[in-house]
Amino acid sequence: MIGGAGMLLAASPAQAADVSYKTECIPPPISGLPAVQGTTKVQLTAPAAAKVGDTVEVVWKTVEAASRNPDVLDLDKDTVKPTGTVKLGGAATGDLKMEGPRQNPAIPKNSPMILPDMKGSLKLEKAGDLTLTPDGYNINVSKPLSTDTKCSPKETVQPGATIKVTDGGGATTGGADTGGADAGGADAGGADAGGADAGGADTGGADAGGADAGGADTGGTDAGGATAGSGGSGGATDFPGKEVAVDFACKSPGPAAIAGKVTINAKKDGGSYGLTVKTAKGVMDSPADLPAGALKPSMKIVIGGADKGSVNVTGPGNPAPLETGKPVDLPDMTGTYKPGASGKSTLTPGTLTIDVTLGTSKINIPCTVKGTPKASLELDTTAQQGGASGGDTAGSGGAAAAGGTASGGGLAATGAEDNGALRALGLVAGTAILLGGAVFTFTPWRRLRSGR
Structure with a gap:
C-alpha cells in the first residue's frame, strides 16, 4: 500500500493541519547528557481527495521540534537531515516513509531546531478514508561527525490529514515500500543513534x-x-x-x-x-x-x-x-x-x-x-x-x-x-x-x- 509509481496527484486541493504530541528523543549514547522530553508539532499536507490508482505526495513540516539545540555546539548550514514515518489508517495500513534534504540554516547553540520539510509518495490502492498520522522521526547531523537522534511519540497521536479515496478500479491492497529512509535510520553517512561501536x-x-x-x-x-x-x-x-x-x-x-x-x-x-x-x-x-x-x-x-x-x-x-x-x-x-x-x-x-x-x-x-x-x-x-x-x-x-x-x-x-x-x-x-x-x-x- 505504501508504494509508488505513477504521477503525483495534484488535482485535488491540498489540506494541512497541525498535530502536537509528547515526544522523547534519544541521542547517541556517547554523551553523558540525558534524553529530552518535549513536544513535537507537525503539519501534514496531503490532497483532500484522490482516486484509487493515483500516487499522492505527503509533506511533513516540523513546526516545532521536541527540543532546542542545546548550549553545546553551533550547527553549520546544511548539516541536518531528517527522516520520519507517517502511520496509515482507515483505507490503508502500514508506514509511509518520509525523508528531507540535508538543508538548514546555521543553527546557533541554545536556539530552536530548524528542520527541512520531509516528503513521501503513496500509491492509493483502496477506496475509503485514508488517515495520515505523524509518528517517530530521526535527525542526522553530519558534522563534525555523523550522528543520529531518534525521537518517538510518548502518547497517542491524532491524525494530521485524511484523504478521501474514491473507487477508480485500482489494484488490491499491498504495494512496495517507497519514500525516504526509515525514521530510525540515518543517511549513508549517519552513525547509529544507538551508538554502535x-x-x-x-x-x-x-x-x-x-x-x-x-x-x-x-x-x-x-x-x-x-x-x-x-x-x-x-x-x-x-x-x-x-x-x-x-x-x-x-x-x-x-x-x-x-x-x-x-x-x-x-x-x-x-x-x-x-x-x-x-x-x-x-x-x-x-x-x-x-x-x-x-x-x-x-x-x-x-x-x-x-x-x-x-x-x-x-x-x-x-x-x-x-x-x-x-x-x-x-x-x-x-x-x-x-x-x-x-x-x-x-x-x-x-x-x-x-x-x-x-x-x-x-x-x-x-x-x-x-x-x-x-x-x-x-x-x-x-x-x-x-x-x-x-x-x-x-x-x-x-x-x-x-x-x-x-x-x-x-x-x-x-x-x-x-x-x-x-x-x-x-x-x-x-x-x-x-x-x-x-x-x-x-x-x-x-x-x-x-x-x-
Whole structure:
C-alpha cells in the first residue's frame, strides 16, 4: 500500500493541519547528557481527495521540534537531515516513509531546531478514508561527525490529514515500500543513534604477558617473576613486564570507571630503558566513525622502589579510520626511562589520558588509577646523571620525570589475547559532546564489556 509509481496527484486541493504530541528523543549514547522530553508539532499536507490508482505526495513540516539545540555546539548550514514515518489508517495500513534534504540554516547553540520539510509518495490502492498520522522521526547531523537522534511519540497521536479515496478500479491492497529512509535510520553517512561501536583493525603483536619480569606491587613486595637486571647479570637487554589489572576513574565527559589490564616492557639502551606499554585488546566501543589520527593515548608510568618519579609514554594516532561497530585497540605507548637511583626500581601504570582531535576541536580526558595496582616491572637500575629520582612525582602530570624523556613510538599489538577490555574510553563521550550534543541532550554512558 505504501508504494509508488505513477504521477503525483495534484488535482485535488491540498489540506494541512497541525498535530502536537509528547515526544522523547534519544541521542547517541556517547554523551553523558540525558534524553529530552518535549513536544513535537507537525503539519501534514496531503490532497483532500484522490482516486484509487493515483500516487499522492505527503509533506511533513516540523513546526516545532521536541527540543532546542542545546548550549553545546553551533550547527553549520546544511548539516541536518531528517527522516520520519507517517502511520496509515482507515483505507490503508502500514508506514509511509518520509525523508528531507540535508538543508538548514546555521543553527546557533541554545536556539530552536530548524528542520527541512520531509516528503513521501503513496500509491492509493483502496477506496475509503485514508488517515495520515505523524509518528517517530530521526535527525542526522553530519558534522563534525555523523550522528543520529531518534525521537518517538510518548502518547497517542491524532491524525494530521485524511484523504478521501474514491473507487477508480485500482489494484488490491499491498504495494512496495517507497519514500525516504526509515525514521530510525540515518543517511549513508549517519552513525547509529544507538551508538554502535567504532573500531579499527587489530594491531596484532606479541602477547603482553611475556616472560615474568618480577612485577612488584607498589609497596615494593615481589608480585612474582624474576627481577630484570641492569645488564650486570647475564647482559640481558629485553625485560618483559607482567600484566596487571588496573581500575581507572575518569573525569567528565568520560565514563565513571574503566577496568583494564596493562603490561610495561623495557629494553635497555645504554643506561636508559625504552619502555613499551600495552593494553588489553578491544579497549572500547565507539558509537561513531573516527578519521585516521583522531585518537591518541598516553599514560604516566609511576616509578617506585629505589627510584622515584614518573615517565610519560605516548601512542600514535589511529593509523586508519575507525569504523562504527568494530572494536578498537589502543596503540602501544612508548617512552624513555632514565634511572635516577641505583637499586630495584618498580614501574607501575598511572594516569591514562585519551586525546581526541576533530578539526579544530580537541578533547583531553584523564582517567586516574583507583586503589593501588601492582607494579608491572621491576628493574635493577643504575643511577644516571639527570635521571628520574627526585624529579616529577607520581601525583603530577606532564611529560617525563626529571631526566626521563617522553617520546612517541610505533604502533604495535595490545596485550594478551584473552584479557578484559578497557571500556568505553572517554573519547567516545568527548566526541559525542562535540557532535551529538548539537541536536538534543543525550543518553547516559553505555556500560562496556568487562572481558573477552
